Each structure stands twice: as structure tokens, then as C-alpha cells.
Amino acid sequence: MAETAQTADKKLDRTAAKLAKQIGAFAKQHGGAEGQLAHIGQAGTRIVLVGTDGGWGDLVAPTYAAAELAAEKAALTLHDEFDGEFAARVRTGPYEWTRMAGIQLGGPANPAV
Numbered sequence: 078m079a080e081t082a083q084t085a086d087k088k089l090d091r092t093a094a095k096l097a098k099q100i101g102a103f104a105k106q107h108g109g110a111e112g113q114l115a116h117i118g119q120a121g122t123r124i125v126l127v128g129t130d131g132g133w134g135d136l137v138a139p140t141y142a143a144a145e146l147a148a149e150k151a152a153l154t155l156h157d158e159f160d161g162e163f164a165a166r167v168r169t170g171p172y173e174w175t176r177m178a179g180i181q182l183g184g185p186a187n188p189a190v
Contacts, residue, residue: 093143100153109129111153
């Protein structure tokens with residue numbers, strides 16, 4: 078039974094290390110970054126990243142534990158919620174506005190799935 082727990086710990090560590098590397102690359106590209114973890118059900122946990130320059134992105138971790146460990150490994154400052162001053166840092170461009178507006182404002186329609 079100890080091997081199973083040890084194998085799971087190694088897998089968690091590898092997953093977190095991979096995510097931490099991606100967080101670090103994002104932070105480097107955007108002059109630093111902060112984040113917030115959001116449960117997304119069975120799909121896992123979303124790591125929302127906001128760069129110092131207002132750029133944003135996200136990653137999905139398979140579990141909350143993996144997301145927390147990745148944030149720790151990347152020395153990512155985490156916010157409890159995505160609101161207020163933190164949310165105000167996000168800078169959106171024409172792409173995001175047309176995707177959010179979709180058909181309502183003449184933006185591109187969502188592609189058929």
C-alpha cells in the first residue's frame with residue numbers, strides 16, 4: 078500500500094512541476110504574475126494567472142492539491158477570490174471582446190463543436 082501512496086506522490090510532484098514551469102514562463106513573459114485557484118468540478122482546478130502587464134491566462138490542474146503545489150513551486154502569490162483590485166488588473170483586447178460579445182455585437186460566431 079505504501080508503494081501506491083508513494084507513486085501517487087511522485088505523480089503529483091511531476092504534475093505540479095510541469096504546471097510550475099508553465100506558470101514561470103507566463104510570469105517571465107508578463108513581468109511577473111499573481112493567481113487564483115478555482116474549482117471546476119471533475120475537470121480539476123483552474124489556475125487563473127494575471128501578469129503584471131495585465132495579460133492573463135489560465136492552466137488546468139487535475140486536482141486542487143496539484144494546483145496548490147504548482148503555485149507553491151512557482152512562488153505564485155495567490156488571491157482567495159478573483160474580484161476587486163485583482164480583477165481590475167486584467168487587460169482585455171479586441172479578441173476577448175469579440176469572443177465575449179459573440180453574435181450579439183457582430184463578433185465572430187462560436188465555431189460548431
